[in-house]
Amino acid sequence: MLSGTGLVAGYHRGQRVLDGVSLELEPGSITGVLGPSGCGKSTLIRVLALLHTPEEGVVRLDDHRVDRFRHAAPAALRRQVGVVFQHPRSAADPRHTLRRIVSAHLPAKSPPQETDRLAELVGLTPDLLSRRPHEVSDGQLQRACLARTLGTDPRYLLCDEMTAMLDASSAATLVHLIRAQVHERDRGVLMVSHDPALLAACCDRTLHWEELARPT
Ligand SMILES: Nc1ncnc2c1ncn2[C@@H]1O[C@H](COP(=O)(O)OP(=O)(O)OP(=O)(O)O)[C@@H](O)[C@H]1O
Numbered sequence: 001m002l003s004g005t006g007l008v009a010g011y012h013r014g015q016r017v018l019d020g021v022s023l024e025l026e027p028g029s030i031t032g033v034l035g036p037s038g039c040g041k042s043t044l045i046r047v048l049a050l051l052h053t054p055e056e057g058v059v060r061l062d063d064h065r066v067d068r069f070r071h072a073a074p075a076a077l078r079r080q081v082g083v084v085f086q087h088p089r090s091a092a093d094p095r096h097t098l099r100r101i102v103s104a105h106l107p108a109k110s111p112p113q114e115t116d117r118l119a120e121l122v123g124l125t126p127d128l129l130s131r132r133p134h135e136v137s138d139g140q141l142q143r144a145c146l147a148r149t150l151g152t153d154p155r156y157l158l159c160d161e162m163t164a165m166l167d168a169s170s171a172a173t174l175v176h177l178i179r180a181q182v183h184e185r186d187r188g189v190l191m192v193s194h195d196p197a198l199l200a201a202c203c204d205r206t207l208h209w210e211e212l213a214r215p216t
Pocket residue numbers: 011012017035036037038039040041042043044194
């Protein structure tokens with residue numbers, strides 16, 4: 001299980017973006033979190049992904065109580081939690097080919113077939129792999145970002161409004177892919193969004209932001 005308990009976090013002294021937030025993610029299921037823009041959903045994802053240090057509260061990753069975050073977080077723990085961000089164009093280096101983007105988190109000596117396997121998994125055709133971000137659609141680039149994240153075979157996948165930039169058909173394809181990952185690989189998924197219809201369509205349970213922020 002990946003959990004955060006009583007999390008307090010912000011970006012400036014005295015600013016509490018998260019003020020006593022708790023959430024548990026179980027492997028093999030998709031949890032949705034619904035909240036308005038600016039409530040702190042991305043901040044929660046950053047804390048759970050060990051990318052942002054909470055001022056208070058506890059993050060547990062399976063049997064580990066995490067006590068170091070950001071660069072100090074143990075690599076073995078960091079690799080267990082993958083993140084897909086809202087804006088694929090800010091998350092991918094525009095100079096790199098999709099092949100390089102997809103393979104970015106694979107071990108250095110991985111054979112090219114491993115990149116091909118990840119690309120196929122997310123439905124990227126081989127001809128797209130030689131292109132750069134400006135030569136593909138947002139949906140295709142988001143698939144490449146998802147494939148990159150899956151390269152560490154993370155036990156938990158945190159999706160931060162990952163379909164917000166996509167048309168309905170691309171969004172549905174990605175959601176279908178995520179569901180397959182949950183069932184085939186027993187991953188635990190968090191999907192945050194301000195779109196109740198999206199969460200209702202793909203999550204096993206949906207929590208409202210206010211439910212997470214109850215005092216512990
Ligand atoms: N790097 C940062 N530095 C300072 N303040 C920040 C930073 N990132 C976010 N914030 C502030 O923290 C608050 C919560 O932001 P966050 O991005 O976590 O919300 P969100 O619910 O994900 O919003 P959205 O749905 O619009 O993406 C906002 O008031 C935002 O301005």
